[in-house]
Amino acid sequence: MVVNGTFNNTVLVSLYTVILHLLSEGFSMDSAGSASSSKANFGNGVGFLHKGGKRKFPTQLFFRNDAYHSVIPRIGGPPSILMHHQFDAVENEVQWDEGCMNDEETRVTHTTAQKPCCCSVTDVAVGLRYKETAKYVPSTSKGSCKPMPERSPHVAAECNGRGLSDEIEDKPSTSAQSEIEYGYQSLHSLENMPMATQSSSETLKEEELLDVMLLLYHLGISPNFRQAFYFMSQQSQSISLLEETDRQIREKSCSEQVRRLKEARNSYHEDLVDCVRHCVWYRATLFSQWKQRGMYATCMWVVELLLVLSNSNSMFHYVPEFYVESLVDCFHALRRSDPPFVSPALFLMQGLASFVTLVVKHFDDTRIVNPDLKDLLLQSISVLVQYKEFMLVFENNREAINKMPRSLLSAFDNRSWIPVTNILSRFCKGSGFASYKNGESASSATFQVLLRETCIHEQELFFSFLNRLFNTLSWTMTEFSMSIREMQDKNQVADLQQRKCSVIFDISCSLARILEFCTREIPCAFLMGPDMNLRRLTELVVFILNHIISVADAEFFDMTLRRPGQHQEKTNRTMILAPLVGIILSLMECSSTSERRELNDVIAVFASMDCPATIHFGLQYLLSYNWVCFLSHSLSILYLLP
Structure with missing residues (x-):
């Protein structure tokens, strides 16, 4: 719908809401034969999305010839290209049992004793409480709430004794045309029609409504969620700015400075009020309990559908891209919802564990033509593994254990290396080395072992990954050093450039930690065979040391990286120097404890480099660095170096 030259998604949102309510909460036929929302069935899984057991989906929905669907991008490419490919014969319908892709002991479905989050007892109780509160309205803005009065007996009798169809029949017709000519039927006729005739199942299947709902979400709802999360972020930022401004007002004594701070505070307060209004609106329109329940059930349904279709090589190519995009966006919108739908510990474990299977299985699937779609799945993994509750699901997922380590090493390329x-x-x-384990961190000993085994058993893949790792870390450190020097020359720290430096530095530290992991867990890749990897490693260590030490003003270095709210120990040189020490320690320890004599000599490789003064100064800098706050028992090994 076009209004004043712009696309108005109000109609799309309304249609989506109606279809979501129909598929999730279900509709029942009352005694008069009219369709109405079933209050008694709330939370009992009677809606299409909450039905357990056998499920099916008509695949002919992917082959409709209408103008819009003929141009929708598909997973296997544009429809115009897919027409020229020869695939196996496609089935008209796919069928599966709910939860069939999960292990039987961990399976959570609508028919098992352990129900999914959308149908758990707790969530239903919350929904019922929400429906109960709808019976109360405030009498005044400050007064207490009281129940709405019931209809008086004579009003009820009048309403029940005289139907809507009677009112219509009493009205004189303003046209000589009969109702039949306009295609209308009287309500008396509708009430007397058989139930099967009134049902829309013969003309519009629930699976078709699901297909339409996913498209409506993609076109109209997804932008609304992005706006909602934008205002939530702005609200948090405005609160932080207000608190910081209040602190500065208390500390300042100059009246002129206080005046300017109060003006800034008023501006921040206005921004906060605007954000709060938007957040309250989005919370009411997007995050109501029944909508969250329906979104969760939708995610469960679509995840299973995509996993079933992925087993069919021919059908998977024709799946519209918006199926995957709507699923991923809906999943993360529900995960970040305010108020939260369920706790993070239950969000995946109790119904959506198969989402992990989907993203792990397809983020490097060659059948997916659009690289942006692969990035979307890879970014989902990158976000989820930041939380220990979700990391536990990955560690217990068969697809992640068997496939993810190798797929990650393969995906480390020019496009996807950051996630x-x-x-x-x-x-x-x-x-x-010098790293501490935070109880809230999501490190994984399980995947560390799996990565080590993958690197050892697939040497060609590991060496290719190692080569790209060397190149990428060298490039990021060069970019970081150039940005620092540019700010030093200008003698100022611009916000945008400071943010750029901070991001590049964080990525460089992460890359250095990965390289340290490789030297600690797979030292034979550097100490045995040709010394090319060892030489590149030592050159990179010296290269990073030279770039870090060459920044003469250490205070300027730390100030460039420090961001509001961060502790100094998390933004100084220790973050990049500690992995370098860990690399040297791992190689020296392996050389000193190994019984093999044919190992490459680490000290000899350092000595053969044509910059002895730089190497000596760098190693002395590491020895004299203040490691007091980060010391571990392995520091003594550092003194094995000459």
Whole structure:
């Protein structure tokens, strides 16, 4: 619908809401034969999305010839290209049992004793309480709430004794045309029609409504959620700015400075009020309990559908891209919802564990033509592994255990290296030199073992990954050093450039930690065979040391990286120097404890480099660095160096 040249998604949102309510909460036929929302069935799983057992989906929905669907991008490419490909014969319908892709002992469905989050007892109780509160309205803005009065007996009798169809029949017709000519039927006729005739199942299947609902979500709802989360973020930022401004007002004594701070505070307060209004509106329109329940059930349904279709090589190519995009966006919108739908510990475990299977299985699937779609799945993994509750699901997922380590090493390329770096560094978090294990961190000993085994048994893949890791870390440190020097020359720290430096530095530290993990867990890749990997490693260590030490003003270095609200120990040189020490310690320890004599000599490789003064100064800098706050028992090994 076009209004004043712009697309108005109000109609799309309304249609989506109606269809979601129909598929999730269900409709029943009352005694008069009219369709109405079933209050008694609330939470009992009677809606289409909450029906357990056998499920089916008509695949002919992917082959409709209408103008819109003929141009919708598909997973296998544009429809115009898919027409020229020869695939196996496609089925008209796919069928499966709910939860069939999960292990029987951990399966959570609408028919098992343990119900999904959308139908759990707690959530239903919350929904019922929400419906109960709808019976109360405030008498005044400050007065207490009281129940709405019931209709008086004579009003009820009048309403029940005279139907709506009677009122219509009493009205004189303003046209000579009969109702039949206009295609209308009297309400008396509708009431006397058989139930099967009134039902829309013969003309519009629930699966078709699901298909339409996913498209409506993609077109109209997804932008609304992005706006909602934007205002939530702005609200938090405005609160932080207000608190910081109040602190400065208390500390300042100059009246002129206080005046300017109060003006800034008024501006922040206006922004906060505007954000709060938007957040309250979005909370009421997007995050009501029944909508969250329906969104969760939708995610469960679509995840299973996509996993079933992925087993059919021919059908998977024709799946519209918006199926995947709507699923991922709906999943994360529900995960970040305010108020939360369920606790993070239950969000995946109690109904959506198969979402992990989907993203792990397809983030490097060659059948997916659009690289943005693969990035979307990979970014989902990168976000989820930041939380220990979700990491536990990955560690217990068969697809993740069998496939993810190798797929991550393969996906470390020019396009996807940043999310892969975030995932790998999260796996290795807290296991390096001078690093501490935070109880809230999501490090994974399970995936550390799996990564080590993958690197050892697939040497060609590991060496290819190692080569890209060397190149990427060298590039990020060069970019970081150039940005620092540029700010030093200008003698000022611009916000945008400071943010850029901070991001590049964080990524460089993560890459260095991954390299430290490789030297600690697979030292034979550097100490045995050709010394190319060892030489590149030592050159990179010296290269990073030279770039870090060459920044003469250490205070300027730390100020460039420090961001509001961060502790100094998390933003100084220790973050990049500690992995370098860990690399040297791992190689020296392996060389000193190994019984093999054919190992490459680490000290000899350092000595053969044509910059002895730089190497000596760098190693002395590491020895004299203040490690008091980060010391571990392995520091003594550092003095094995000459």
